[in-house]
Amino acid sequence: MEKVPVISAKNVNKRYGGVHALVDAQIDCYEGEIHALVGENGAGKSTLIKVLCGATIPDSGSVFLRGKEIKLSSPIDAVRHKIASVFQELSLLPELSVFENVFLGSEPRTKFGLLNLKEMERRTRVIMKELEFDIPVRTLVKDLPLAQQQLVEIAKALSKDPDIIILDEATSALGSKEVDLLFKLMRRLTKEENKTVILISHKMNELEVIADRATIFRDARYITSFQWGEMTNAEIIDRIAGRKIDTIFPEKRETISREIALEIEGLNYQNKLKNINLKVRKGEIFGLAGLSGHGQAELLDVIYGARSIERGHLLIKGKKVRIKNPRNGLKAGIALTPADRKNDGLLLTRTCSENIALTTLSRRSRMGIIHFKEEEKDVDKIIQLLQIKLSGSNQIAGTLSGGNQQKLVIGKAILTNADILLLSDPTRGIDVGTKYEIYQLIRKLAEDGKTVLLYSTENKELLGLCDRIAVFKQGKVVTVLEDKEMTENEILKAALGMAEEVTA
Amino acid sequence: MNTENTGSWITTIKNHCKNSLILKVYLTTIALYVVSCLLQPNYLSWKYISDTFVTASFLGIMGIGQTLVILTGGIDLSIVVTFNLAAVITTNMQHGNQAELVLLLIGISVVIGVINGFGVVFLDVPPIVMTLAMQSILWSVVYLYTNGLASGAAPAWVRWLSTQSVLGIRVILLVWIFIAVVITFLLTRTNFGRRLYALGNSHSVSFYSGVNNKGILICIYVLSSVFAALAGLLYTGYLGYAYIGMGSTYLMPSIAAVVIGGTSILGGKGNYAGTIAGALILSIMNGLLVNLNMQEGGRNIIYGLIILTVLFMYGRGKKE
């Protein structure tokens, strides 16, 4: 570990609206190493990676390749510099075959100028053999299971013979067999061929096995880098999480009644949720924790009716209910704030007023006609309650800041007077000030007797707000933490499958 | 903090004016009228204005359905054949029970709309294909019904509707104005309208907000067919008779009127007031060019140029 890092970044800053994604970020990676980038959701890892591979242009800062500064203005620039990247969202063409995808954009040609399909096929077979991926190259990508699709994406990146390979949670869809394969490959690339691999992953157990060095990011900032093995897992988790929970959470008070507001019995949904059994009380703030994509958002969708329950029951106040679509959900007294506010939560080209009022139209109308005065009253009430910063309720929703947009989404749900509020990642991409306001609001809702189910990718949030926390892993509830058990370590242990580490 | 959301009529108009697109369209209409008056001084008459509105009304009423459908991101290619079917049924039943006639027209157009909606919503057929297929099927129905030749003439009351005046104003214009007010009311002041715009903007957001996407879509296609049938009925009264193929020249103009009026072909943005202006612009344009003795070819070219100009005026698309 001497000399010049093969790739590094310095003083990188990036803002998205009011949110700082990266503040003075830096990283150094050396030849021949597998470098892990760790941190919580939103810590800045993905943004830094996007800068390194040309997918995002930073507001300021520089990227260096073997000491020389380079400008990356598009993903193709990066490829030219022999930097390859594989993201969680696949950029494959499902209707084309594996070998066509691998060579997309750089197809070898015959002497007549046509695509040399035979050569493409042959070379892809060679690549697959070298990588030891057992994937039939003629199959259409859409006919492959997701895990294999991810491998194809990796093969595509490697086919360009890169020096630096960046993997952003590229193992999320892989099974253990494929992960082993990938690790073997990564070792060969770095130890035998002196390439560099930068890896974002939340899976501690995997990183233990494969990473040489690691860098920790927290709150958009670089924290530290270390050789894997220098720190214990506990110390690492400490650095990822931060020393203590900020005292920006409103004080918890006893709000929970005895009455069970929502009961989930044996709920199954496709292969995303398996046999969920939960009882949530009135006035309780119930958290859903775990790595993202392990069923939390799907559970909220199912309860609300946005997805159809396949097996199991829902009981509200002790009575079985059948909720087949969001209309049913709203009628049953449930409201949901979708995680993706831009695509699922708000009509960005319509006014704030219209957005807030959308779910409660029938309540204020007689014979289908809108009563504007009443609507205005309701909308004003919400704007005041949530302190939404507007220049008038006629402002177009898309022009608001992220934090205020989220307030609109929450306001829309609150207006329904639902007894059960499902909040799906409500503080994603929001500034700290607005977050605090939302935390206070959530607390107040509980005090008013509402039942809140809160899914968040920030463990600190869950710990600060919730009365109990269910930790999800692979669609199952691994454990439900309460009182003294509710610590960051406990959540991470359950979520990352480090339960073996239980000492006492 | 709240400035203008009081919901009164003045506010609606004020809001429309703030929506500078509508203003642009109506200014264009007026500008066009002024220009045409310069070229044809005899246009500066109440009769001309009235006649132009009448000519535009058929396109305008057909445009109601097309506007609604396009607002949801779809398109309805079957309105002309529904128009024609209504026309031939009307003349065929000239001497029959007129109440039955009306019921029949409503019934048939509703059935057509339901089938269109059903195909789009439940069979996942893209609107352009579904309505195209329906159109093919229905042309055959027109032939079958008339045995190849439309018979009869327009019933007296229909003729009265389309050609007579009351208190100096053409009845058909009163009908159009009435419908326009109702539709605009529907779009801007009812739950249905709100949900329609939500649906057109984002199926996902409207779904999560508890909007009945499927129901609204089927409703829209039904309304489209019903108004197309109405337009057919009225046009028959205007001409006095019906023929096979009548109305087929209204298809592309109906889409053009909607787009010229500022409604986005992707859905979610626009209104019927714009379509009215679009219909007027096309009518004035057409009449003017005919009077200037411009050949049909030139008229078509200008038609196309108008649409392109309007697209550029309304702003280019967003960069991805």
Next chain:
Amino acid sequence: MKEKLQYLWSKNREGIFGYAIMVVVVYLYISSQKNFFSAYGIKSTFDQFLTLLFAALAQTIVILTGGINLSVGALIGLTNTLTAFAMVPIATAIGNDTLGMVVTLLLVLLVGAVAGWVNGMIIVKGRFQPIIVTLATSFIFMGIGMYLLSAPGGEVVKGFSKLLTGTLPFAKIPKSVLWLLFSIIIVWIPLRRSRLGQSIYAVGGNEHAAYVSGINVEKTKIFTYTLAGIFCAIAGILLTAQTGVGDPTGSEGFTMNSVAAVVLGGTALSGGRGSFIGTIAGVITYSLILGLLIFWSVPSFYQDMIKGFILIAALAINALQKIQVKRKERTMSI
């Protein structure tokens, strides 16, 4: 070998209903025409679909990129009219019939290319929706055609029709069969296997993936519309050869028929999926229906109705297939 068949199957399976219908229709047609296998029989069969074939080829590539082209019919009308309008004057000016023919055809192809290019430029640079741009240009193309000929008319050089249509003198094979082979072997297959062809599928399938793979999305789209214009020009030329005259407004039906043929052949309107081979099935089906109806003494106006039903049925079955696939996906584990 089995793998190769599987590969072909997976690429073309959406068009399966279209193929099935085609087979049924073709079978019925052949069995109904007593003199099908005579020279006249085959010729009249294939002649019908010639223009639609190239119209559908134009529509196929545009739809593959995720767009649509409503100006197909108008451009065919324009090129048809232009051919009939200009051929004799040009031949006379040059003083040589054959040379005149060639020059005219080159001119017409150029016009088609330019028209297509204009479509592409407006759509790409303006970032407008293809449906509305091509709607607008359809009026413009039709208008230009009407300026050339205000009513069907014009004429062609002697021997022109016989050159492009009819049968080969020695082998009794209809020339339209040759055109069919031409469109497949010389046009489609090389296009499909070119970088441009692959880009068309990529842009239509996942524009983002295409972009990050280094494909020039804008250029691809502009090329596609330009190429479509050329195919429309070929269709127009063939129409002129068949009818001997130019008709500026008679080609409107080709637009919707081309869309129908493409959809029937399994090409998705959303782009990225499908193939011209499937489209051919749609074209053949639609072209033969009229003949079948005539033979069965069914009034010809049922033709449109049957086309409509076939279209809906094909898509409905497609939708049902998709539901089946979704059900299967659910049981696959993470």
